[in-house]
Amino acid sequence: AQSVTQLDSQVPVFEEAPVELRCNYSSSVSVYLFWYVQYPNQGLQLLLKYLSGSTLVKGINGFEAEFNKSQTSFHLRKPSVHISDTAEYFCAVSEGAGGTSYGKLTFGQGTILTVHP
Amino acid sequence: AAGVIQSPRHLIKEKRETATLKCYPIPRHDTVYWYQQGPGQDPQFLISFYEKMQSDKGSIPDRFSAQQFSDYHSELNMSSLELGDSALYFCASSFRRANTGELFFGEGSRLTVL
Numbered sequence: 001a002q003s004v005t006q007l008d009s010q011v012p013v014f015e016e017a018p019v020e021l022r023c024n025y026s027s028s029v030s031v032y033l034f035w036y037v038q039y040p041n042q043g044l045q046l047l048l049k050y051l052s053g054s055t056l057v058k059g060i061n062g063f064e065a066e067f068n069k070s071q072t073s074f075h076l077r078k079p080s081v082h083i084s085d086t087a088e089y090f091c092a093v094s095e096g097a098g099g100t101s102y103g104k105l106t107f108g109q110g111t112i113l114t115v116h117p
Numbered sequence: 118a119a120g121v122i123q124s125p126r127h128l129i130k131e132k133r134e135t136a137t138l139k140c141y142p143i144p145r146h147d148t149v150y151w152y153q154q155g156p157g158q159d160p161q162f163l164i165s166f167y168e169k170m171q172s173d174k175g176s177i178p179d180r181f182s183a184q185q186f187s188d189y190h191s192e193l194n195m196s197s198l199e200l201g202d203s204a205l206y207f208c209a210s211s212f213r214r215a216n217t218g219e220l221f222f223g224e225g226s227r228l229t230v231l
Contacts, residue, residue, distance in 0.1 A: 032218035043207060044160070044222040051218055090159060094218055103148055103211050103220060104173050107159040 002027040002093045006108035021076040021111045023091030030096035033074040038088045086115045121223035123208050129229045138193040138226045142210030149191040152207040203230045
């Protein structure tokens with residue numbers, strides 16, 4: 001079984017400042033890692049994913065994340081945020097290739113990012 | 118590009134009533150997943166189907182059932198509704214054979230139980 005911990009429930013930040021949303025996971029098997037964004041009253045949109053290969057992955061809207069296997073972390077970063085980035089962000093994990101629960105996502109508790117002008 | 122379609126988008130029911138949610142996956146996707154997101158909560162996995170067979174089961178109450186039909190659309194049936202069933206229900210689909218692990222989510226169906 002996997003679990004995901006998002007270390008901050010809320011992150012307030014000013015426009016054009018950098019931001020980091022933290023995510024740690026635990027799993028006894030290899031995993032795929034994801035970040036999803038949810039705007040109010042909307043569905044979940046994939047920001048980026050790590051399956052294998054380079055540990056630094058780039059996603060949409062200028063976001064990137066780094067997979068750190070030794071620290072079991074997958075923190076999300078953006079060098080300069082915009083007002084439109086205000087949303088809730090979910091880190092998620094699933095079993096990697098060959099797993100018996102393919103595609104079943106375990107989500108973290110979510111981090112509400114609020115960008116102030 | 119076609120996305121995952123869910124209907125209805127909003128549904129209001131009374132306690133002890135029955136509700137049915139429908140999901141139409143992206144064409145050619147072979148796997149459908151259902152998630153429940155309570156107010157202020159993270160999405161919780163309910164159940165999934167691969168090629169019309171149940172492939173995994175999560176925290177789905179016995180009062181709920183689901184199936185995937187020959188055209189790959191899926192329905193989530195919820196009976197004896199309780200106040201605690203009020204939530205946003207997401208359907209997601211994927212093409213398992215592509216092995217990208219990526220799920221594509223619909224906009225969700227918001228169920229309110231009064």
